[in-house]
Amino acid sequence: MLKSETSPICDVPMIHEETVNRVRAVLPDSGDFYELANLYKMFADGTRLRILWALSQEDMCVCDLAALLGASASSVSHQLKLLRLANLVKYEKLGKNVYYSLVDCHARAIFEMGFEHILE
Numbered sequence: 001m002l003k004s005e006t007s008p009i010c011d012v013p014m015i016h017e018e019t020v021n022r023v024r025a026v027l028p029d030s031g032d033f034y035e036l037a038n039l040y041k042m043f044a045d046g047t048r049l050r051i052l053w054a055l056s057q058e059d060m061c062v063c064d065l066a067a068l069l070g071a072s073a074s075s076v077s078h079q080l081k082l083l084r085l086a087n088l089v090k091y092e093k094l095g096k097n098v099y100y101s102l103v104d105c106h107a108r109a110i111f112e113m114g115f116e117h118i119l120e
Contacts, residue, residue, distance in 0.1 A: 042086045043114065047071065048079050055089060056108050059101040 042048055050069055054060055062080065066073040080100055083089040088107045091100045102108050 039086060039088075042083060042088055043110070045079070047075070048083060049111075051076065051079055051083065052088065052102070052107070052111050055100055055102050056111055059092075059099045061097050061099050065100070 043052075047069065051065060054065060054068055060068070062073050062077050065071075065080075066076045069076065080089060080091075084091070087103055089100050090103050091098050093099075
């Protein structure tokens with residue numbers, strides 16, 4: 001929950017050059033922050049989060065995800081496309097079925113850490 005009070009600030013404006021230089025030396029490129037912001041946008045939609053949670057439990061096809069979420073296969077497919085473009089999910093075609101899964105343990109870790117944070 002956001003508080004309505006303002007954040008405290010220094011009484012005397014002063015730059016601590018050594019601190020600024022140490023942080024500047026390890027500061028990632030601005031393009032990296034742009035990519036990270038785009039990744040986090042994928043977590044800003046409840047349907048996508050539910051899909052990610054389901055796929056963290058088990059690989060699933062579009063029809064199964066749609067049934068689980070009470071959504072249309074078309075809308076689930078659209079969300080899966082966005083998650084795939086963000087490199088969070090992948091798919092594998094087995095016969096006539098296409099199964100989706102999380103790309104790697106990083107996607108699962110991001111998701112799980114978010115839940116840990118909100119349930120704290």
